Amino acid sequence: MLSIVSTPIGNLGDLTLRALKTLKECDAIVCEDTRVTGKLLHMLDLPKKELISFHSYSDKKKLTHILERLESGEHLALVSDAGTPCISDPGYQLVSQLSVNHCPFSIVPGPSAFLAALSASGLPINQFIYLGFLPLKKGRKTLLESLKEEKRTIVFYESVHRMKKTMSELADALREQPHRPVVICRELTKMHEEVLRTTITELPHITFTQKGEFVVVIGAM
Numbered sequence: 001m002l003s004i005v006s007t008p009i010g011n012l013g014d015l016t017l018r019a020l021k022t023l024k025e026c027d028a029i030v031c032e033d034t035r036v037t038g039k040l041l042h043m044l045d046l047p048k049k050e051l052i053s054f055h056s057y058s059d060k061k062k063l064t065h066i067l068e069r070l071e072s073g074e075h076l077a078l079v080s081d082a083g084t085p086c087i088s089d090p091g092y093q094l095v096s097q098l099s100v101n102h103c104p105f106s107i108v109p110g111p112s113a114f115l116a117a118l119s120a121s122g123l124p125i126n127q128f129i130y131l132g133f134l135p136l137k138k139g140r141k142t143l144l145e146s147l148k149e150e151k152r153t154i155v156f157y158e159s160v161h162r163m164k165k166t167m168s169e170l171a172d173a174l175r176e177q178p179h180r181p182v183v184i185c186r187e188l189t190k191m192h193e194e195v196l197r198t199t200i201t202e203l204p205h206i207t208f209t210q211k212g213e214f215v216v217v218i219g220a221m
């Protein structure tokens, strides 16, 4: 069986009881970075366990190997470095093969950065659109321009190094909607958590520290 296990996005206390039990009981853990997951096990005081690295660029052989182990009856847990596997993280190819190979699975839900940001945003979230990371080149301008017409709340991830540039480009693309609300969430659940409520017109004037992880939420007009 494969258990798809969410892990904390910064605060260890957010690991669920089911996640803890699963990580304790499984035969091995399929993870993104073995060092990160090894550190998590150590912090949770869990015994060392076999860690199998699996990325979106892992070769087919690796995927076949994991599927064979599942078919032989092993209980594997799938985790990512933080948050929920497959959400802008590896795991999708593995999960998509489970039904083809008739492998049972269970989901152990928990933290995800975009959900935490939406909850913290104070914006209407009965409907929202998740964009993951914005494209770096091809389709970037078109996507940013298209946000003018989007009526649902928008949420996306951005790396610290691109925050300034992306916020300037966003302000430019949505310049006709200067009062549109934007919520910038940084380091959610961590010691230096910040939630900044602002507007499109203010974006080019914000100074960003060169540290931390960001989620951006944009409200409707």
Ligand code: SAM
Pocket (backbone or CB within 6 Å): 009, 010, 080, 082, 083, 084, 085, 086, 087, 088, 089, 111, 112, 113, 114, 156, 157, 158, 159, 185, 186, 187, 188, 189, 190, 213, 214, 215
């Ligand atoms: N699978 C993860 C999830 O469920 O949230 C997301 C993985 S994605 C590769 C990592 C991105 O999530 C970061 O670059 C950042 O944009 C966002 N992120 C992760 N942890 C965060 C946190 N504590 N605060 C704000 N953003 C975070």
